[in-house]
Amino acid sequence: MRLIALLLLAFSLAASADEPAPAFAGPTLAGGKFDLAGLKGHPVIVNFWATWCVPCRAEMPMLSDYYKAHHGDGVEMVGISVDSPSAMANVKKIAETVSYPIVVARDAAQNAFPAANALPVTYLIDAKGVVRARLTPEEGDLTADKLSALVAKLRS
Numbered sequence: 001m002r003l004i005a006l007l008l009l010a011f012s013l014a015a016s017a018d019e020p021a022p023a024f025a026g027p028t029l030a031g032g033k034f035d036l037a038g039l040k041g042h043p044v045i046v047n048f049w050a051t052w053c054v055p056c057r058a059e060m061p062m063l064s065d066y067y068k069a070h071h072g073d074g075v076e077m078v079g080i081s082v083d084s085p086s087a088m089a090n091v092k093k094i095a096e097t098v099s100y101p102i103v104v105a106r107d108a109a110q111n112a113f114p115a116a117n118a119l120p121v122t123y124l125i126d127a128k129g130v131v132r133a134r135l136t137p138e139e140g141d142l143t144a145d146k147l148s149a150l151v152a153k154l155r156s
Contacts, residue, residue: 018132021046021125024080026108028101029092034078037129043154044125045077045147048105048116051090052083056120059142064098066144071099075151080105082119126154 024046025035036044047063049056060079067077077100081091085106095102105111113123122142124133133150135142 018130021123021129021131022112022114023110024078024103024108024113025110026103026105028078028103029095030101032101034101034103036078036125039076039125040129041127042074042076043127043151044123045075045151046113046123046125047077047079048082048113048119048121049079050082050119051087051094053119055137055141057094059120060094060098062142062144062147064100066147067098067100070151077101078103080108080113082116124150124154 021036021044023037025033025037028034036046045063045067047056047059049060051057063077063079067075071077079095079098079100079102081095081102082105083091088104091102091104116136118137120137120142122133122135123131124135126132132154135150
């Protein structure tokens with residue numbers, strides 16, 4: 001838990017809506033590379049999660065289904081695990097159940113995203129690379145309908 005607290009502290013400034021997206025790049029668990037800067041021209045969903053976070057785990061199947069349904073339309077997504085090294089077996093097991101790439105925050109070459117007061121935290125970034133929404137548990141559960149409506153705004 002101490003490592004997680006340190007990770008969250010390391011992201012202490014909040015990314016604000018209508019500001020350029022923070023830099024993020026790192027290896028995916030599947031062996032690929034993820035670089036947010038290279039995704040301009042596409043709406044991007046960035047979801048911070050952890051294996052111990054019950055709401056995170058609850059929304060992952062919906063995120064996976066959404067990604068499968070909309071990736072062909074240009075929507076990009078990444079899940080960023082903030083788990084400690086001791087949880088890697090669980091992170092990998094969960095990563096195998098979702099359709100979108102997973103990156104471990106501590107393995108990122110660049111990570112300028114802010115700390116979360118609570119997980120999950122989801123950022124919606126428009127095709128110009130600007131953060132348009134920061135969704136937290138305070139706003140209620142993230143549903144497919146809510147996500148669809150928000151992503152539609154990213155396209156306009």
